[in-house]
Amino acid sequence: MRQPPVNRIARDAVKAWKITAGLYVAVLWLATIAIAIITYINTFSYWFVTIAVLVSALSTYLFVFLFPGIRWKRWRYEVFEQEIYIQHGILIVSRTLVPMIRVQHVDTKQGPILRKFQLASVTISTAATTHEIPALLEEDASELRDRISALARVDEDDV
Structure with missing residues (x-):
């Protein structure tokens, strides 16, 4: 098998990717807040809000904090x-x-x-x-x- 390439991309890519992911996740959090407000006004079941908050929190952790560093390590x-x-x-x-x-x-x-x-x-x-x-x-x-x-x-x- 061929050896992996030797050149890496710039280390600041992690910061740029985190900011980009943060902007996308901010939209997700706005949707979560909208779901919470609609649920509160219409007195729907609160499990919608729970699921939305869990999905938003998991997405924030994965796409803003975990994946950019791993992505940088793998890019060559x-x-x-x-x-x-x-x-x-x-x-x-x-x-x-x-x-x-x-x-x-x-x-x-x-x-x-x-x-x-x-x-x-x-x-x-x-x-x-x-x-x-x-x-x-x-x-x-x-x-x-x-x-x-x-x-x-x-x-x-x-x-």
């Missing part, structure tokens, strides 16, 4: 002359090899949360799909984008 990538090797996943670990000859274009992208931590993601597009290496330092993302682009051009010239 490596760029070779002929391929890009990406490994990620929490329960199911996915290992992907993207041949350089199949790379059509490479982009960097950065939303407001990633920008706050000076991070960017690299997206690698092929004819079939798009692969992403998330949350690299801005400088590293730009260098990686340029390196993959150069290697993909060289492979096209060889064909």
Whole structure:
């Protein structure tokens, strides 16, 4: 079996993922509060509220506190002359090899949360799909984008 890739994404990815998950979980908590108010007004059974609070609390723990750290530990990538090797996943670990000859274009992208931590993601597009290496330092993302682009051009010239 092939050795895992050696490069990791930026450590600040954990913070960015926690903030993003916190925003989604906040919406869930608002729905939970709405259920509690509706239940209180209409005097329905309170088990709706109990279930909603338990689901919200469990979701908060898993998606805000537990998964971002595990996700960061599992995310790895490596760029070779002929391929890009990406490994990620929490329960199911996915290992992907993207041949350089199949790379059509490479982009960097950065939303407001990633920008706050000076991070960017690299997206690698092929004819079939798009692969992403998330949350690299801005400088590293730009260098990686340029390196993959150069290697993909060289492979096209060889064909």
